[in-house]
Amino acid sequence: MKEIGSYFIFLGNLFINRESFRTQYRLIVDECVLIGLDSIFLFVLVSTFIGAVTTVQTAYNLIAPYIPNYVISQVVREMTLLELAPTIMAIIYAGKVGSSMAGNLGTMRITEQIDALEVMGINAVNYLVLPKIVASLFMYPLLVIVAGSCSLLGGYIVGVLTGIIAPTEYIYGLRYLFNDFTVTFALIKAFAFAFLVSSISSFKGFYTKGGALEVGISSTKAVTTSVIAILIADYLLAQLLLA
Amino acid sequence: MIEIQRISKSFGDRQILKDISGVFEKGKPNLIIGASGTGKSVLLKCIVGLVKPDTGTVFYDDRNFTDGDRKVKKEVRREIGMLFQGGALFDSKTVEQNVCFPLDILTSMPKEEKAERVNQVLTRVGLANANKKMPSELSGGMRKRVGIARAIVNNPKYLFCDEPNSGLDPQTSILIDELIKELTVDYDTTTIVVTHDMNSVMGIGDNIMFIFQGKKLWEGANKDITHSGVKELDDFVFANKVMNAMRQNT
Numbered sequence: 100m101k102e103i104g105s106y107f108i109f110l111g112n113l114f115i116n117r118e119s120f121r122t123q124y125r126l127i128v129d130e131c132v133l134i135g136l137d138s139i140f141l142f143v144l145v146s147t148f149i150g151a152v153t154t155v156q157t158a159y160n161l162i163a164p165y166i167p168n169y170v171i172s173q174v175v176r177e178m179t180l181l182e183l184a185p186t187i188m189a190i191i192y193a194g195k196v197g198s199s200m201a202g203n204l205g206t207m208r209i210t211e212q213i214d215a216l217e218v219m220g221i222n223a224v225n226y227l228v229l230p231k232i233v234a235s236l237f238m239y240p241l242l243v244i245v246a247g248s249c250s251l252l253g254g255y256i257v258g259v260l261t262g263i264i265a266p267t268e269y270i271y272g273l274r275y276l277f278n279d280f281t282v283t284f285a286l287i288k289a290f291a292f293a294f295l296v297s298s299i300s301s302f303k304g305f306y307t308k309g310g311a312l313e314v315g316i317s318s319t320k321a322v323t324t325s326v327i328a329i330l331i332a333d334y335l336l337a338q339l340l341l342a
Numbered sequence: 343m344i345e346i347q348r349i350s351k352s353f354g355d356r357q358i359l360k361d362i363s364g365v366f367e368k369g370k371p372n373l374i375i376g377a378s379g380t381g382k383s384v385l386l387k388c389i390v391g392l393v394k395p396d397t398g399t400v401f402y403d404d405r406n407f408t409d410g411d412r413k414v415k416k417e418v419r420r421e422i423g424m425l426f427q428g429g430a431l432f433d434s435k436t437v438e439q440n441v442c443f444p445l446d447i448l449t450s451m452p453k454e455e456k457a458e459r460v461n462q463v464l465t466r467v468g469l470a471n472a473n474k475k476m477p478s479e480l481s482g483g484m485r486k487r488v489g490i491a492r493a494i495v496n497n498p499k500y501l502f503c504d505e506p507n508s509g510l511d512p513q514t515s516i517l518i519d520e521l522i523k524e525l526t527v528d529y530d531t532t533t534i535v536v537t538h539d540m541n542s543v544m545g546i547g548d549n550i551m552f553i554f555q556g557k558k559l560w561e562g563a564n565k566d567i568t569h570s571g572v573k574e575l576d577d578f579v580f581a582n583k584v585m586n587a588m589r590q591n592t
Contacts, residue, residue: 116412122447211430218390218502219444220419 109302113229116222123230130234134196138242145191146246149183150175150253158263168264172272175254180281184247186333189292192239193325197300200231201321204304205314213305228301232294239293240286247285288336295328343368344500344532349388349398351381358384359395360556368532371523371546375537376553377578382536383427385553386504389534390424391415402500418500420448423493423531425503429485431477437464437488438473444496463491467521483514487521494525501526501533507542519545540582543567552578 117123157174204227207213216223251273258264264272300321307317344366351359358381366372374382387393389400391407400407402418410418423444431440438460445456464470467487477485486506493501503522507515523546526533535542543550547564554574562570567579580586 116416118447206433210428210433211426212432214387214392215424215426215430215432217392218419218422218424219447220416221447 105306106299106302109224109228109305110298112222112224113232115225116220117225117229118221122226123233126226126230127233127237130230131238134231134234135238135241138192138195138238139245141191141195142188142242142246143249146184146188146249147253147256149187150179150250150255151257153178153183153250154254154258154263155261158258167268169268169272169275171258171264172251172254172269173275175251176273176277177281179247179250179254180285183250184243185285185288185292186329188243188246189239189289189296189329190326192242192292193296193300193322193329196235197296197321197325198318200297200300201304201307201318202314204228204301205307205317208305208307209310209314224305228298228305231301232297235293235297236290239296240289243285243289284336284340287340288333291332291336292329295332296325299325299328343403344389344534345401346385346389347399347401349385349395349400351384351388351393351395358556359388362398362553362556362558364551364558364561366532366534367549369527369530370548371526371533371535372549372551373535373537373543373547374551374553375543375547375578377538380553381556382538382553383504386502386534386536390422390502391419420496421499423496423498423501425486425489425493425501425506427505427508429477429489431480431485431488431492433477435477436473437469437475437477437480440477440488441491441495444492448496459495460491463495464488466494466525467491468517482509483511483518486510486518490518490521490525494529497529499531501529501531503533503535503537505536505538507537507539512541515539515541516545522546538578540579540584543579554578 153175154171157171161170204213207227213223213227216226255266255269258269259266303317303321303324307313345364346366347363349359349362350357362385374385376382384393388395388398391400395408399409402421405414405418407415407418431437432443435443441460441463442456445451445459449456451459461470461473464472467490469484469487469491472480472484472488477488480488490503501522506518506522510518519542522533522535525531535546537543544564547567550560550562550564550567551558552560552572552575560570560572560575567575570576
């Protein structure tokens, strides 16, 4: 409970004694480059393969002759939009970006770089953490859109190349009974997960105490706590918005 | 001038600082000395506001820093320069960017003027050609010099140095000590140096405060330190073999 309280105080400190807009803007752009460009290759790779595997496994399970082939791409679409793109990618995001944020802030803490900022009268939470959270809120939904597209494309390529499904059937299945709220839902989840991963990881890193070993521990805790928060939020959002 | 009044600080059940008062004068280095774990660095952190003391007050030229409003704290912080034990340089920035950082954040100086000021302080600390180097490319002594350059770039009224000689060879230590003393006199700053290095004590210790187990046991100049009459201080001073040999020879 004490840690949850500290987390909310930490979030409150994001908006106290703010730096100028120009400084914040520059820091946010830097973080966007770090978060977005450095993660895009991994996201494209993972999501393409997930889409491909989902297609193969769905086809493997649909053996009844009266079920049309386009159901395969319909299943791939629903799984991608509802769960794979926003949630599974959020877990990968926590592992890559979250651990990096915690490690970065943890190292700055143990090498007194954060103290140096505070001595200069700079609110280190606002200066270091707010740009990470804002950049995350911009970049993660974009990454989710890229991941979703790659997943559907991966399914298409494998489905067509292996002869599981014809191109027209795959496209038909993607469009069949499409409910555009699933895209809205995926983006709502993306914003929520982006905030949770960046804020929790920053919180864990910012309050690192000790040395190099503790920085490693903070990074691990950042990932573990973020993943738990993602799963809880995933359930709550599904219950609130889909039930 | 900095004045501290009855500073106490505990972490959990452990009391680190016990009712410490003192005055740190302008234009000469003020040393806080004592063995490791006696609370010197915690006292320094209380003075610069990184740690809030449980009781007591810190005054910067009669401005109440501990209980003052945000405006006073902001004003005082802009007048502070601090050298940290490991330099605390920002890893992702070059030497030039590190030194320029306080000017970028705290002033609205034009770019050319900032560059000129950065070059001026880097030359002052003997690192005229290190502008584009990254902190990872620097030796321990060079990191300290860059840390000093960053601390003085904004013409601070108050300069704090936490263990400026830790991890340095004796010759570099002497150079750093001399640099701190020169800067203190040239810029007329109120300088506080936390150290346990007897070379620093004998070299630049014009005003010394000795801390033992969280208490202030002695205050004076380095010329008086060998005959203070305080057993704990004698144990600290003469633990150094050179000092001990000097005592036996005199």
